[in-house]
Amino acid sequence: MCFLIIMSSVNGKTLAIVSVVILLAVGFILFNPFNSNSNSSNNMSDRQIAVIETNFGTIVIQLFPDVAPGHVENFVKLAQDGFYDGTTFHRVIPGFMIQGGDPNSKDDDRSNDGQGGPGYTIKAEFSDKPHKRGILSMARAQDPNSAGSQFFIVVADSNFLDGQYTVFGEVIEGMEVADKIVNVEKDGNDNPREKVTMKVTIRS
Helix, strand or coil: CCCCCCEEEEEEEEEECHHHHCCCHHHHHHHHHHCCHHHHHHHHHHHEEEEEEEEEEEEEEEEEECHHHHHHHHHHHHHHHHCCCEEEEEEEEEEEEEECCCCHCCCCCCCCCCCCCCCCCCCCCCCCCCCCCEEEEEEECCCCCCCCCEEECCCCCCCCCCCCCCCCEEECHHHHHHHHHHHHCCCCCCCCCCCCCEEEEEEE
């Protein structure tokens, strides 16, 4: 298989991140409530928070229900159902991202890591939210409406993804853990040689 940037597959469909550059509106960046320190401190308790516990440490993510309500609802439900528990970050690309959320990664067969999902897909919710360092976004196949459970966290600004993948959260604690994970020893398929397992819980 030929990997462009991110590649996995669900039922034979390639999950890829395609390089597309779009311009960001300056006004959106300036007035984005999630970048506002005052709003951040006042409204944190009103937002859903995802906690990803790994064998390398804990990553805390602020979810964006007002940016991608369907994706947040899907992620929260999967997490509360225990879907993500025992899955791994099965793809790591230094200087770019860590990807996980595939139920196939729970077993010892590495050959099918990246090919699984929840058995359904959800509709894309693209926005002007930029893929800056720490952003949580959804992996998908070539069909924009083919996301399911696999997600990725970018460890460096990746604005070429903007408007093509659904942003639905951002790391607020533990970015150093993502930095550790992205630099672990990996095989030829970018799969860490030492399993990076996770347990995902939701708190409000």
